[in-house]
Amino acid sequence: MMYDWLYNLTGSELLAMFIVSLLPLFVFILPFALLAVLAERKVSAHMQDRLGPMRTGYHGILQTVADIIKLLQKEDLVPTATDKMLFNLAPLLTFVGSYAAFAVIPFSGFFIGTKIDLGIIFIVGITGLVVAGILMAGWASNNKYSLLGAMRSAAQIISYEIPTLLIILTIVMMTGTLSLYDLSEMQTAYFWNWLILGGPAIGIQKILLIPLMMMGCLIIYTSTLAEVNRTPFDIPEAESELVSGYHTEYSGMKFAMFFLAEYANMFAVSAIVAIMFFGGYQSPFGYLGNTLGWNWLVPIEQFSWFTAKGVFFVLVQMWLRWTLPRFRVDQLMAFCWKYLIPFSFVILLLVGLISLM
Amino acid sequence: MRDYIYNFWQGLYTILVGMKVTLRHVFIPAVTIQYPSVKPQMPERERNRLYVNMDDCIGCDQCARACPVNCIEIETVKSIPGEDLGTTSNGKKKALWVTTFNIDFAKCCYCQLCVFPCPTECIYMTDVYEFSEFQRESLLYDFVTLLPEERIQKKKNYEELQAKKEAEKIAAAKKAAEEKAAAQANKPAEPKPDNKEENKQ
Amino acid sequence: MALKTEEMVLNMGPQHPSTHGVLRLELQLDGEIIKDVVPHIGYLHRCFEKHCEAMTYPQVIPYTDRMDYLASMYNEFGYAVAMERLLKIEVPERVEYIRVIMGELQRIASHLVAIGTYGADIGAFTPFLFCFRDRERILHLFEITCGARLLYNYIWIGGLSHDLHPDFIRLTKEFIKDFRPNVIELNELLSYNRIFIERTANVGVLPLETAINYGVSGPNLRASGMKWDLRKDDPYSVYHKFDYDIPVGKGDKGKVGDCWDRYYVRVLEMEESLKIIEQAIEQIPEGDIASAIPKRIKPPEGQIYTRVENPRGELGYFIISDGSLNPARVKVRAPSFVTMQVFPELCKGFMVADVVAILGSVDIVLGEIDR
Numbered sequence: 001m002m003y004d005w006l007y008n009l010t011g012s013e014l015l016a017m018f019i020v021s022l023l024p025l026f027v028f029i030l031p032f033a034l035l036a037v038l039a040e041r042k043v044s045a046h047m048q049d050r051l052g053p054m055r056t057g058y059h060g061i062l063q064t065v066a067d068i069i070k071l072l073q074k075e076d077l078v079p080t081a082t083d084k085m086l087f088n089l090a091p092l093l094t095f096v097g098s099y100a101a102f103a104v105i106p107f108s109g110f111f112i113g114t115k116i117d118l119g120i121i122f123i124v125g126i127t128g129l130v131v132a133g134i135l136m137a138g139w140a141s142n143n144k145y146s147l148l149g150a151m152r153s154a155a156q157i158i159s160y161e162i163p164t165l166l167i168i169l170t171i172v173m174m175t176g177t178l179s180l181y182d183l184s185e186m187q188t189a190y191f192w193n194w195l196i197l198g199g200p201a202i203g204i205q206k207i208l209l210i211p212l213m214m215m216g217c218l219i220i221y222t223s224t225l226a227e228v229n230r231t232p233f234d235i236p237e238a239e240s241e242l243v244s245g246y247h248t249e250y251s252g253m254k255f256a257m258f259f260l261a262e263y264a265n266m267f268a269v270s271a272i273v274a275i276m277f278f279g280g281y282q283s284p285f286g287y288l289g290n291t292l293g294w295n296w297l298v299p300i301e302q303f304s305w306f307t308a309k310g311v312f313f314v315l316v317q318m319w320l321r322w323t324l325p326r327f328r329v330d331q332l333m334a335f336c337w338k339y340l341i342p343f344s345f346v347i348l349l350l351v352g353l354i355s356l357m
Numbered sequence: 358m359r360d361y362i363y364n365f366w367q368g369l370y371t372i373l374v375g376m377k378v379t380l381r382h383v384f385i386p387a388v389t390i391q392y393p394s395v396k397p398q399m400p401e402r403e404r405n406r407l408y409v410n411m412d413d414c415i416g417c418d419q420c421a422r423a424c425p426v427n428c429i430e431i432e433t434v435k436s437i438p439g440e441d442l443g444t445t446s447n448g449k450k451k452a453l454w455v456t457t458f459n460i461d462f463a464k465c466c467y468c469q470l471c472v473f474p475c476p477t478e479c480i481y482m483t484d485v486y487e488f489s490e491f492q493r494e495s496l497l498y499d500f501v502t503l504l505p506e507e508r509i510q511k512k513k514n515y516e517e518l519q520a521k522k523e524a525e526k527i528a529a530a531k532k533a534a535e536e537k538a539a540a541q542a543n544k545p546a547e548p549k550p551d552n553k554e555e556n557k558q
Numbered sequence: 559m560a561l562k563t564e565e566m567v568l569n570m571g572p573q574h575p576s577t578h579g580v581l582r583l584e585l586q587l588d589g590e591i592i593k594d595v596v597p598h599i600g601y602l603h604r605c606f607e608k609h610c611e612a613m614t615y616p617q618v619i620p621y622t623d624r625m626d627y628l629a630s631m632y633n634e635f636g637y638a639v640a641m642e643r644l645l646k647i648e649v650p651e652r653v654e655y656i657r658v659i660m661g662e663l664q665r666i667a668s669h670l671v672a673i674g675t676y677g678a679d680i681g682a683f684t685p686f687l688f689c690f691r692d693r694e695r696i697l698h699l700f701e702i703t704c705g706a707r708l709l710y711n712y713i714w715i716g717g718l719s720h721d722l723h724p725d726f727i728r729l730t731k732e733f734i735k736d737f738r739p740n741v742i743e744l745n746e747l748l749s750y751n752r753i754f755i756e757r758t759a760n761v762g763v764l765p766l767e768t769a770i771n772y773g774v775s776g777p778n779l780r781a782s783g784m785k786w787d788l789r790k791d792d793p794y795s796v797y798h799k800f801d802y803d804i805p806v807g808k809g810d811k812g813k814v815g816d817c818w819d820r821y822y823v824r825v826l827e828m829e830e831s832l833k834i835i836e837q838a839i840e841q842i843p844e845g846d847i848a849s850a851i852p853k854r855i856k857p858p859e860g861q862i863y864t865r866v867e868n869p870r871g872e873l874g875y876f877i878i879s880d881g882s883l884n885p886a887r888v889k890v891r892a893p894s895f896v897t898m899q900v901f902p903e904l905c906k907g908f909m910v911a912d913v914v915a916i917l918g919s920v921d922i923v924l925g926e927i928d929r
Contacts, residue, residue: 047379048687050389144568148910231681232753235911269521323379323747324372325754326681328911329590366754378747384739388691402720404705425617468620468711469719496586 002111024102024113029264034064036263036314043315045112046323066240074252083140091250097129098261101268106181107306108281110299119170119180123272124161127227130265131157134236135259136227141249149248152329153229153236156307159336160226166344167220171276172349174199174209190283196277201355208354216347217277219340222312224269227337228262235329255324270313274306281306284339344347369499404467407487409459409500411444411477416453419469420480428464429471432457434535446476448526455501456508462496565593568910572601578675579924583913590909595902602928608887613639615715615855618888623709625890626926628671629869631664631700634713638879639794640864640875641715643715644857652845653717654796659730659838660700660712662831666737667696668869669824676821676918677748680757685748692740695733699726727839732831741828749825759812760820762904762916766815772900776893778869778920781807781823782815800837802830817919824921854884870894870921890929894922 002023006016038053038060045052053060078087101123103113116122131154138150154217172178175186176194186200187193198206226233247258274280281302289297327335390397399405416433434452436442442451472481490496501508570583580601586594602776606625610618616816622637625632636752642649653737674689697707704712748754766782779786787804789797805826807819871893878887897920904916919921 043383045386046383048684049382049385049691050687051386051387051391054391106920144566234681248678277381319376319379320372322684324682325677325748325757327753328757328909330909331756364752371750371752375747375751378743381686388694400702402703402705402723403701423617425613450800461796467706467710468709469705470617470620471712473719485817556787 005110005133007296014348015304020111021103021113023111023301024105024107025099029099029109029267030260032267033260033263034068036256036266037064037067039315039352040263040318040321043318047319050140060301062162062295068256071256076252077141077249082142086136086140088247088254090133090140091254093129093133093136095133095257095261097127097133098133098265098268102264104180104269105268105275106184106281108299108302108304109185112181115179115181117179118184120172120178120272124165124168127265127268128161130261131235133333137250139246143249144250155329156229156233156235156332157227159333160223160340163336163340163344164227166221166341167216168276170216170344170348171195171246173348174201174351174355179273180280184275184282187279187282189282190286191279194279194282205354205357209351212347212350212354213277215343216351217273219344219347220276221273223336223340224273225317225320226332228265228269228317230266232324232327233332234321235332241329263318264315265268266317267310270310270317271306273313274309278309370437375431397486399486402483404469404482406483406488407465407480408483409458409460410442410479411455411458411502412443413477414455414458415445415449415451415477416455417476419474419476422479423470423474424465425468425470426464426466428461430457430461431455431460436511437514443558447477454503454508454511456503456511458500460498460500462498463493514557569737569801570897570913578922579927581922581924581927583917585910585913587910592905592908595905595913597898597901599898599924599927604925604929606889606929607666607888610885614883614886615857618885619714620709620711622890623711624668624925625892625929626868626870626873626894626923627708628898628923629664629668631660631713632712632866632868632873634710635661635795636864636868636873636875637716637865638713639866640862640877641855641857643864644860644862644877644879645715645852645855647716647776647850647852649716650845650848651796651843653847653850655838655842656718656722656847657713658795658797658800659762659842660703661728662834662838663696663699665869666828669828670696672824672869672918672921673744673748673821676921677754679914679918682748682751682754685744688740688744688747692737693750694861695736699729699733700727702729714851714853717849718847721847722811727853729836730839734836737832738829741825744827749822755811755818758817758915760816760906760917761812761912762919763813764815764816764820764900764904768900769815770905772903773896774898774900775869775877776868777823777827778820778871778897780804780820781806781819783809788865788872792865794864797834799841800834802833802837805830817915820919820921854883865891868893870923871897892926892929894926897922898927 003016003020007307010016017168040061042052042060053063056062058067078084104116104119104122106112120349134153134157138148171183175183177183177186183195187195188225191197193200196210196217198209198213201209205210224243229236250258283301283305287298287301289295289328291300416431418431418433421427421429421431431453434456436454441455443452467482469482472478503511514546566587568585568587570585572582573582582601583594584598585592585712586596604624606621609621610770613621619634619637622633625633630829638657656746665779670693674686674693677683677685694816697872698711700712701707703726704710704720729864743908764778764782769779775780775786775788785806788794789845790804805823807814807823809815809819810822811818814843815839822880857879859879860882861876863874863876865872872891873893876887876889876891877885901916901920904912904920906915
């Protein structure tokens with residue numbers, strides 16, 4: 001793997017470890033977050049018959065760079081009557097919770113941050129830090145509106161973790177592994193091995209599994225949308241009711257951290273959906289590198305397929321944001337507990353029965 | 358139970374219909390223009406900043422009276438006889454010097470009520486809409502074309518003329534009074550009934 | 559031991575993205591449920607009525623524009639109708655037809671703002687921009703006629719300030735042709751969307767009895783089930799010559815008189831206005847638009863009250879004249895002011911998020927409330 005390759009290259013364990021852990025962060029996620037902010041603005045603009053940022057760079061490419069420079073040079077306001085330690089710690093926790101999930105996501109067959117056996121459970125656990133960060137932000141802002149927003153957000157995230165976990169359990173039950181790397185390796189060859197089309201099962205099992213898997217994909221996509229606080233579930237950031245919710249009182253770089261953490265989180269959950277249902281980094285048609293005999297091309301292709309799938313799901317998330325209105329808090333909870341959870345249980349049951357066949 | 362399934366299905370269906378609408382709009386070209394580089398075409402009747410052509414202004418004060426916010430300030434001075442102020446473009450002969458014609462664009466509400474009463478159509482709305490200033494006082498526009506000394510000069514001329522007329526009037530009145538006194542002294546005393554009539558008058 | 563709870567007072571202050579203008583709402587909450595709402599108005603008071611006493615009658619018209627700035631043509635229309643009844647002058651037919659066309663176009667523009675901003679409050683940002691794109695075309699029509707986009711000074715006492723531009727009829731026909739599919743698209747995107755219906759149905763129900771008792775009029779009253787429209791029930795100008803329907807709320811998605819009904823009545827009214835405009839363009843006669851404008855307006859002593867159908871309800875003008883060039887008193891009965899009175903009734907028992915939905919559905923304009 002990448003770690004071994006770097007160890008052979010440099011001869012030092014520490015350096016290899018260092019580079020491997022920093023690589024996804026700096027080479028991929030931060031540039032992705034910058035581009036995702038721009039993409040959101042351009043996509044929303046074109047959906048609304050307008051053009052979006054056009055002046056910074058060619059057609060606005062450097063807009064996010066301009067935004068980051070602006071946020072860096074802003075005054076860092078801390079309201080006086082707040083709990084200073086919690087106020088300063090909250091964006092950090094949110095940022096860390098979002099970015100740490102990338103440690104176990106396999107970007108290609110060659111590169112994965114750490115190859116532990118508990119990939120999915122690690123992600124679910126570490127994104128729980130985000131809840132703590134949001135609650136701290138809401139409480140420490142000393143602002144009724146922020147507190148309301150944070151409470152709602154905490155309730156929302158905790159409730160929507162349940163359908164997520166149930167669907168993950170379904171996949172685990174079907175495939176027998178928790179590691180994301182093994183899950184991706186299991187979906188090799190062509191696209192009819194992808195889990196959304198039944199996975200490596202054969203015969204009647206596969207046909208029966210297809211509708212259940214599609215339903216499961218829809219459920220997990222919706223509940224992870226709620227986990228990252230995107231419309232239609234963006235009550236915590238509802239601009240028209242709570243004036244930005246839990247990050248009202250933040251300015252400058254701390255606000256930038258909340259902002260970037262949201263986009264990184266979006267990619268993380270899209271990546272999870274892609275890995276679990278759509279084959280991860282596997283190509284649907286076979287590899288050009290394999291046919292031509294150039295083995296070094298295969299990881300690059302896998303990386304580009306993975307990125308393409310992740311970006312596609314991120315674009316669908318943006319598309320949903322600019323189409324749908326927002327749920328009210330009690331309707332959000334009702335949707336989770338009365339619709340998603342019963343469906344997830346039914347899917348769990350049925351998939352279990354089918355896997356026994 | 359049927360309601361439950363129906364709700365779920367309807368939710369999904371309407372969301373997909375909405376998404377189709379938004380997707381279609383991604384491929385429709387934008388309806389906006391990039392403003393400072395491309396400026397929109399202004400229609401011919403539009404109402405932006407006023408302009409006064411002082412050559413045509415006869416100082417009739419109609420526009421100042423029509424303005425609902427009193428943003429036009431006009432002061433005029435009568436001309437002395439023998440001065441030729443010229444004629445306006447539709448043939449009227451001007452008789453007043455306009456010494457003050459201030460329009461305060463911070464007050465103007467761009468309602469166009471001043472344009473209609475003008476008999477010579479010298480005040481009209483142009484197509485200039487980008488005239489912001491950094492200080493409020495710079496929005497007080499002065500349209501008079503006379504130099505400040507000339508304005509003072511015209512006023513002085515008029516005042517001198519008035520003073521001269523006053524002096525002449527006083528001199529004439531004094532002369533008339535003197536003549537009357539002289540005529541009175543020459544005539545004998547008049548009978549009483551005439552006095553009574555004069556008293557009545 | 560019983561748990562001690564307190565009511566929380568939340569202030570949706572004058573500066574808030576969702577109150578349509580500068581309105582301060584003091585909400586008394588019990589958790590998330592609203593116990594009482596106290597609206598505080600007056601932040602936009604500009605002494606319109608006192609100001610009119612110092613102006614001559616034609617000079618009042620730019621001031622009436624600025625009351626309900628989203629429906630300026632109708633304010634001028636109401637004032638002109640009131641003054642013409644006071645002065646007992648008859649205006650030419652062409653003037654009446656043009657006034658109706660402008661009024662109905664203004665009604666569509668005002669409803670587009672109401673619908674767009676309502677969607678934006680609920681969270682759907684895209685219909686807002688679609689509505690404003692259509693409104694731009696209407697404002698362009700107004701701009702080529704009288705020169706201004708928002709505050710027109712166009713409908714004068716006894717006539718109009720300019721005649722129609724030569725391109726006006728052609729551009730209006732193109733607009734109508736392009737607008738009908740846009741309404742269908744708006745319905746697909748917003749009106750029938752399940753999430754939007756969940757947010758607005760059965761929320762803020764206004765029973766018909768309450769509406770009539772408080773004096774509510776316009777689309778809010780029609781959504782509660784009553785077919786009352788001043789254009790048909792107390793006709794003024796040439797509205798009796800057109801064939802159009804009055805949409806009424808039927809409780810399609812919830813109770814009669816809820817927010818969805820109020821919103822949907824406005825969407826249907828836009829379609830009816832399109833019908834009126836089409837008929838007016840067919841029937842418009844030739845004529846002179848300035849022949850009946852009096853030189854000096856000095857009405858005899860007396861008073862008059864006239865009412866017209868504003869996009870927001872019944873707009874009434876009460877003018878007292880004492881025989882001089884300036885009016886002695888101009889009093890305006892603003893429909894949004896009356897609607898604000900019924901607002902606390904609508905909100906009791908619902909949640910904080912619903913306050914925003916209810917406020918958007920009653921469609922108030924602070925310029926009219928405060929004058």
